[in-house]
Amino acid sequence: MTTTDTPPAAGATSAASLNPRRRTFKPNTRHIPVLATLVLLALMYGGGIANYEKFGQPSVFVNLFRDNAVLLVVAVGMTFVIITGGIDLSVGAVISLTTTLTATLLQGGWPPLVVLVLVLLLGSLIGAGQGAVIHFFKVEPFIATLAGLFLARGLALFINQSSIPIRDETWKAISQYRIPLADGVVTKPIALIAIAAVLIAAAVLAWTRFGRNVYAIGGNADSALLMGLPVGRTRIAVYTLSGFCAALGGVLFSINSTSGWALQGSGLELDAIAACVIGGVLLTGGSGYVFGALLGVLVTGLIQTIINFQGDLNPAWTRIIVGVLLFGFIVMQRLVTRRAK
Amino acid sequence: MAEQSPVLEMTGIRKVFPGVVALDGVDFRLYPGEIHALMGENGAGKSTLIKVLTGVYDIDGGDITLAGAPVRINGPLQAQQAGISTVYQEVNLCTNLSVAENIFIGREPRRFGRIQWGLMRRRAAELLARLDLDLDVSAPLSTYSLAIQQMVAIARAVDISARVLILDEPTSSLDTSEVAQLFAVMRRLKDEGVAILFVSHFLDQIYEVSDRLTVLRNGQLIGEYRTAALPQVQLVEKMIGKELAVLSDVEDEAQSSREKAAEASPVIEARGLGRSGAIAPFDLTIHAGEVVGLAGLLGSGRTELARLLFGADRADQGELSIDGRPVTLRSPQLAMKKGIAFSSENRRTEGIIGDLSVRENIILALQASRGWTRPIPRRRQDEIVEKYIKALQIRPADPERPVRNLSGGNQQKVLLARWLITEPRLLIIDEPTRGIDVGAKAEIQKLVAELSGGGMAVLFVSAELEEVLRLSHKIEVLRDRRLVEELENTDGVDADRIMQTIASGATS
């Protein structure tokens, strides 16, 4: 396939009977959920500024990334999994395992870099194992990753049940480092890592064969196989990626809290799935963007922020509002897919 | 064309499944620049032959040569690499991706690992322009009609390997203008020298577009013909064949009840009933004690008609009345309340519930109509089941065996028993004798005759004309999703007469 840059045949006007351009000027159905989330985010942000005095300060928005860095990284991996039509319940437990292991090894005097590589590898390995079980043995993703959840959290609790402080200099240094963005606005390295993860993932999804194969499998795995795409390899890679992201999330967690605890990150898989759905990633697979997952995380983060600003509100409202949003977006997705058929 | 050598040649192909010889010494030749139709009824071996060609099945005997060189096809990918591409009825693309991606996925133009979207879109547009298609290649495939999706699939297939293109029932869900579009594309490819293997159940389409055709029946080659030189009646005859009468006494029984039926009152009457895309509006009246046969080729709308009468699909036009009172059949439940029973042609997916026992499968419909709060007492279940196992000679006669372990014929009898115990007034049976052995077939035919003798109205759907002729009082002939003629089954009507109607559409 050499490049033959001939312009599209200009004279190729179709016969009258061939008029397949049936598209009218309406927004792409794939973009509707993301647009809806963007509008929602803008409304919430606007509402916050209108109601609370200091809400408009840049630091409020910037801190969203700092406070939700772990969730963001995990949601990125989850996005890949969900686009293939799967689900990964093990991410929260992988975070626990990572933080516990990191803290334990650092306490044992291992070199920080070795620890970092090791835990990231372990997370990837757990993911790859789940992917292999799902692909080769046709076990449902829900069950396979549930086993992964038990395994990872079990291992974490086995290593240590109580919170382990991290006194390693490198970890502490990263934790305390502040990056000035503007006058009076600072952020932490973990926020930048999370944003980098989003950017890299978005590029991979949009511009690589692997990324497109992920969409193809979610659209129709049988077709993908018949079209000669590496379905098995891609599927395993996706769970590996999710495991890696969870481990990375665990590392960020341990940096942020300079500790490791086996109960950390419990229930985070739900938050990640919820963020993806709110961000327009279709749970039936085949549609969604990393950018959407980012918006989903920001929406949940903003709910939290608003509730904090309100002060007298029960924090439980976060979950309820997230649940209501989930309901709204799931029903909307259902309507959109139904109309597409 | 005759002096050319074939691009694809299959000789003596043999394929055996446990208990069945699916292909028995079949020869097939495909020349470049021709559209070749593969014809045959259900079980003739068409799909097996296509699966052999696409590498889904390995062959048990015979040779395949491609452009003169012998090949062994091990899988869809390898078939593609060898130059054989297939487009199925169910479009095997990813509708969530854009048109351009569907053509190029897995082969995207890249630079430093990054997909060159612009180049890809340009190439896709060029390729489609070759097929006279002007599409927005960056739009998701799902925004286009099935016909366009099919053509995109063809574009992909052609771009990958342009020697042999297999189109497996591409037209079954297209409307007339879409079919015309598809044919235009096919002709264009033919002119470019592509060899096209075309499967369709619509005779008109075969005659419109194909140059030659090969007929299979029961896994054997019947012959290879020039389409233009083979009259439609002969084609239908070759496809259906003539089966020797197995049971003459059934016929006698059917004859004797014929007079009775004509006087009885109508059980069900359809006026202009239809469903767009499935079956054109039709009129049909079925009387008590009458057996009405539906004749027609596969895909002629037999099943679609039957499903409308049971409420399995909802009619979108026309009226239906039962016992003279108008009804709208919104669901099978409602139809059952009105005394209608329907046994589907898809025994495995729409009939039996494999996990459940013979007993449970038999009482299922009766239980459903009673609701869950009024269970059928176990003793009565056993009585009913025992009675029907005996009456229909279901083997093995073990009511507690999971039904999935029974043979096809016995599963069919279980389904018949399921509906008979609901004591329906109209029994619709779709292909009850397909894929079952001769003995069971005869038993089922006999049963149908007996039931109608007892006053039950029966709508009998079958691909086998002999069977329809033997059992029915009245025969409805379907063709291309349309009920074209109603024939009283008198002495003047025979298989030839029906085949003629199937082949030519409505008679004068």
Place this chain on the structure above:
Amino acid sequence: MTSILKNRLFWPAAILVVLLAVNVFTSNQFITIRDGHLFGTLIDILRGSAPLILVALGMTLVIATGGIDLSVGSVMAISGAVACLLISDLGDQNAVGPVLLIIAASIGISVLFGLWNGALVAIVGIQPIIATLILMVAGRGVAQLITDGQIINVQSGPYATIASGFLLAVPVAFLIAVAAVALIVLLTRRTALGLLLESVGGSPTASRLAGIGAKRITVMVYMVAGGFAGLAGLIYSANIKSADSISAGNLIELDAILAVVIGGTALIGGRFSIAGTVLGAILIQTLGVTVVAVGVPAQATLLFKAIVVVALCLSQSPAFREKVFGRLKPRPALRAEVAQ
């Protein structure tokens, strides 16, 4: 038929017996009578497994229809919160009548949550796992809202009885579980509900064509699951004499699904086994108790569970059996010998 059932439940039953045997040796009191009540490890296990049995029973029916209910843990939290809130408002927390009324009301509310799930699945047509995810997320928030983020303590004798009381020397909680099992067995095997459930789970299309009203049955099943989860939530909160909306029923959906799978009910729906589910639930509870008794940290239970899930799922996966045991196929005689 019974022999197949025996085979399928043989291994879980064997493991249970072994675990119980371990307990006989490790615990100083396996079963004894004190103050006219039964006491000991065995009784602890039976009493402790009541909530899981209840939740798993409902889950079994849901799974039989080919669905799943992730929201049971949240429903448990809500019902406990509602009951404790109402009881704490009572003038006399020991009045039997009002407490019974409150218990009934809490279960009623749980049934309504089940109705919500069922409607989303059967009428709106959302995948069960997604539909019940909504309530799983929001439900716990609702529970926290009811308790206003506090832990509500109650001092109600009648309420505490459902968890820690004894009736005829047997723990009340266990009796409730037994009654629930009896109710479900009656409901599914004495009426035609069981058959219709298995039919819907086995093949929705064939069921529709056989005239089964799958929607109504599906909704009903989720309502039963909701009601039982509510009852389980009451037992949980009565046991700790307070409403803890954060840890009540936390992760119980996973245990319940596991109990169902151990009990031999396939996740794709169809045939289900109530006896198997009960066995599975007791096995899980016993595993937890035994692990502690042997001196392994309680948290290692999760590791054991992971191993059990993996082993069970792989043994249920046809692809796995084919890949691993496929080579044995040509020599069935050999395999028969090995099996004996």
